[in-house]
Amino acid sequence: MKTQLIFLFTFLFFFAQAQLQENTWYKVSKITDGDTFYVTSSSDKYKIRLIGIDAPETRNVGVKVRKEYFGTEAKIFVTQLLKNKKVKLTFDVQKTDRYGRVLAYVYLENGIFLNQYLVEKGYAVVSTFPPNVKYVEKFTQAERNARKLKLGMWK
Template sequence: MKKVQKNSLTTLLAVLIIFIMYNYFQQETGQYIVKTVIDGDTIELNDGEKVRYIGIDAPEFQSSKKNAEKFAEEAFQANRKIVENRKVKLEFDVEQRDQYGRLLAYVYTEDGIMVNEWLVANGYAKTVVFPPNVRYVDRFKNLEKEAQKQKIGLWDE
């Protein structure tokens, strides 16, 4: 009986060590798995951290999908399609958290697409500037102008 308890304890300890090392490796390499997409510009990682995309603003659901801003559902679905249940890398700017405790990041897919940029380029989000996190603001503004010119997504009116 004691041998069984010792083996169970050893197994539990090994699993715990693997879990800790996995989480440490993820944080050190900046690779995470997106657990769920909250809306067009916010995700939740598998470790429970919420991430708000820097430099963009997608239409909001407000208090419910019923009261959603125009194009909120499309932005949400586009974000889901590109990142949900997938590995992403995070790039931080000057400030790493907002007033709500969310991480602020530029989010990249495994194949190197910056999601923030992709959402603006495809008309799912607008450029928004919150200094000091302004590293890519000029890129986003140029992409937004092009989406407006081509009447893509939000600009299709």
């Protein structure tokens, strides 16, 4: 019985994740922090985690995750960009992470590549996890420039 429930949950989880389509516009419904937010598709809600970057944490969670310097600023910046907006998602090798979040590269309606933009402005750092490394060079160069120009968290 337990094995059947695990199989059913796994099937439903991956079936639900498969509903999101690449290069499709989705409405942002909630911003969690500087690198995580929710989108809606019909009546479904999906948690999106930006691939290749890491924004500072905005709150303490358990004993491992602690609120970090510039976390609040990063969340405010992302909220200003995403609130009541639509985004287009593209994917890399893995579509979800071990926490069930959808891993995506995100584009705004005005064409801005959000993942890279957050690093360029100093609101996130490069944080890639193979095999999702499609834009590691772009993100690394963006972080170097942000540090050099003392933008965002590098002030």
